[in-house]
Amino acid sequence: xxxxxxxxxxxxxxxxxxxxxxxxxxxxxxxxxxxxxxxxxxxxxxxxxxxxxxxxxxxxxxxxxxxxxxxxxxxxxxxxxxxxxxxxxxxxxxxxxxxxxxxxxxxxxxxxxxxxxxxxxxxxxxxxxxxxxxxxxxxxxxxxxxxxxxxxxxxxxxxxxxxxxxxxxxxxxxxxxxxxxxxxxxxxxxxxxxxxxxxxxxxxxxxxxxxxxxxxxxxxxxxxxxxxxxxxxxxxxxxxxxxxxxxxxxxxxxxxxxxxxxxxxxxxxxxxxxxxxxxxxxxxxxxxxxxxxxxxxxxxxxxxxxxxxxxxxxxxxxxxx
Numbered sequence: 255x256x257x258x259x260x261x262x263x264x265x266x267x268x269x270x271x272x273x274x275x276x277x278x279x280x281x282x283x284x285x286x287x288x289x290x291x292x293x294x295x296x297x298x299x300x301x302x303x304x305x306x307x308x309x310x311x312x313x314x315x316x317x318x319x320x321x322x323x324x325x326x327x328x329x330x331x332x333x334x335x336x337x338x339x340x341x342x343x344x345x346x347x348x349x350x351x352x353x354x355x356x357x358x359x360x361x362x363x364x365x366x367x368x369x370x371x372x373x374x375x376x377x378x379x380x381x382x383x384x385x386x387x388x389x390x391x392x393x394x395x396x397x398x399x400x401x402x403x404x405x406x407x408x409x410x411x412x413x414x415x416x417x418x419x420x421x422x423x424x425x426x427x428x429x430x431x432x433x434x435x436x437x438x439x440x441x442x443x444x445x446x447x448x449x450x451x452x453x454x455x456x457x458x459x460x461x462x463x464x465x466x467x468x469x470x471x472x473x474x475x476x477x478x479x480x481x482x483x484x485x486x487x488x489x490x491x492x493x494x495x496x497x498x499x500x501x502x503x504x505x506x507x508x509x510x511x512x513x514x515x516x517x518x519x520x521x522x523x524x525x526x527x528x529x530x531x532x533x534x535x536x537x538x539x540x541x542x543x544x545x546x547x548x549x550x551x552x553x554x555x556x557x558x559x560x561x562x563x564x565x566x567x568x569x570x571x572x573x574x575x
Contacts, residue, residue, distance in 0.1 A: 320446050320546055326364035326423035335389045343392040343408050353397075353473035356439050357426065360465060363397040363476060364423040364445065366390045372415040379419050379448060379456035391415065399468050399475035419456070420448035425524060427543065429464065430554045430566050437469040438477070442543055442553065460484040460546045484547045498526045498542040498550035505571035506530075512538075512569070526550055532557075539564055 338346050352362045369385030391412050398406070425444035444462045451457055461481050468477035494500035499519060507513035516530040526542040537558040542550040556564040 320422070320424050322424040324368070324422040324424060325426055326361055326368050326421070328362055328365035329368070332369075332386055335386060335393065338393050339389060341392060343395040346393055346396055348393070348396050350473055353475065356428075356441065356467040356474045359397060359467060359474045359476065360426060360441060360443065361423065363394055364421060364443075366394045366397075367415075367421050368423075369420070370394070370415065371419040372412065372417070373419060373450055374416050377417055377450035377452055378454035379450040384419050388412070397476050399470050399477040401468075402475070402477050417449050418447050419450055422446040424546070425462075425543070427525070427553075430541075432566055432568055439467045441465045441467065442551075444545060446546070462543075462545055462551065484545055484549065486547050496549040498528050498540070498544075498552070501542075501550065501552065502528050502530060502540055505574075506538075506540075506569065509571050510569065510574035 353359050367390055370390040371384035371387055372391070373379075373384065392408070395403070395408055395411055398411075422445065423443060424446050425442070427442045429440040429442050431440055441464070442462065443465055444460065447459050447461065448456045449459055461483055463482065464480045465476060466478035467474050469475075488496075494504055499516070502513060502516060507516075512532050512534070514531045514533045516528065518529075520527045520529070521544075524544040526544055528540045528542065530538050530540075532538055539556040539558070540552065541554045541556075542552050544550050555567050555569055557567050559565055
């Protein structure tokens with residue numbers, strides 16, 4: 255027998271043997287992994303977690319499905335929290351410069367909360383510690399007025415942020431009010447949040463709010479917050495009440511018989527101005543703010559006087575029915 259031929263056969267058999275062992279090892283590993291981490295079926299398909307690459311400095315783009323810039327960006331340096339670490343809310347004293355104006359108070363408040371995260375068991379949004387974790391909450395709690403803190407203790411306040419893992423303040427406007435009180439003001443705000451899910455992926459949820467600011471000594475503090483969740487299915491499937499033009503036509507036209515002729519809408523950014531000639535001969539202007547889901551929220555009503563000034567009014571269309 256040819257020794258060269260024999261050596262070739264032996265080498266071939268060895269290679270086949272090694273490939274067989276590798277294939278069996280791969281199959282056993284796959285079966286073991288699937289048994290240990292069973293594949294979840296979602297929307298009719300096999301669900302896998304997204305591969306995460308943390309490299310790169312432009313992280314803000316991952317937080318921003320909205321095209322609007324994030325307003326609450328005043329505390330990007332985590333070292334701001336060093337002197338407040340491990341302190342109770344009552345042990346924290348903040349500089350008065352954070353509360354100089356109502357706008358400063360709101361923007362600084364949400365800037366503190368931007369990187370705060372209060373995850374809950376069973377719902378996640380990625381890997382590792384998120385942002386500044388729970389460190390900002392005791393600091394932010396001091397932005398509430400003393401009366402508001404009396405109604406909402408810190409334990410309840412902290413719990414209210416469960417599963418809120420990131421916050422972007424994307425809209426902020428003062429709300430005009432009749433009989434304006436300079437010591438108590440109302441602001442409209444819209445926030446974009448990131449929440450965790452059982453699939454350990456992040457979901458975005460949007461809220462709009464009416465925030466009341468009261469003067470406490472020389473400082474402006476948050477004295478009330480009314481928060482409303484935004485839906486992204488109701489508006490496209492149902493009715494007119496999400497659209498400013500339809501609201502004016504139906505509520506103030508059909509119900510109140512006030513609209514004689516509605517003029518073209520004037521919109522700047524998310525502010526919609528609806529003008530119309532009234533059946534009483536007066537000119538009217540109604541202001542709406544447009545949300546991320548394109549719902550229009552009525553904010554203020556004005557009537558023009560004989561001198562051409564717009565005067566704030568309040569018409570309740572419900573009383574017209």
